[in-house]
Amino acid sequence: MTDKLQKVKNLIDNGHYEPAIDILNNLNGLSPKDERYRLLLLSYSLYNIRKYNLAITIAETLLQKNxxxxxxxxxxxxxxxxxxxxxxxxDEIISFLSVNKANLYKITLEELLTDIKDGFINNKDISDKIKELALNNNISL
Known part of the structure; x- marks a missing residue:
């Protein structure tokens, strides 16, 4: 990780998202690994300042690379x-977990199972897929 990326991470860790975004937007010539990390930090920072559409766009760019x-x-x-x-x-969680194992998403899957049980997710195809993904990730129904 470059010194600038470490500086940005420190800013983010202290809740200084906008200065971090400014630095991240001006970083160029990074290795592929550092570029992926830059995109992750950028999407996370945008999410935290409630620029959700931009956070989605950057996250999608990163997902295309990784x-x-x-x-x-x-x-x-x-x-x-x-x-x-x-x-x-x-669609995002189903798409991601259809080809990857859950780690961070395990809690989300548990919450979605509760939503199904409580009647908040009524689409049978979606609820069946969530149940299947939960079972595939060793989450009990």
Missing amino acids: SNNEYASQIKYLSCVELKDYDRAL
């Missing part, structure tokens, strides 16, 4: 939830 980045997928999912675009949020 389709198994659960952090990026979760930022996209949570941003969609904040925008009340629940169908898109569910």
Whole structure:
């Protein structure tokens, strides 16, 4: 990790998202690994200042470069939830977990199972898929 990325991470850790975004937007010539980290920090910072559409766009860019980045997928999912675009949020978690194992998403899957049980998710195809993904990730129904 470059010194500038470490500085940005320190800013983010202390809740200084906007200065971090300014630095991240001006970083160029990074290695592919550092570029992916830059995109992750940028999408996370945008999420935290409630710029959800931009956070989604950056998370999608990162997911194109690294389709198994659960952090990026979760930022996209949570941003969609904040925008009340629940169908898109569910599409994201289902799409991601259809090809990747859950780590961070385990708690989200448990919450979605509760939502199904409580009648908040009524679409049978979606509820069946969430149940299947939960079982595939060793989460009991």
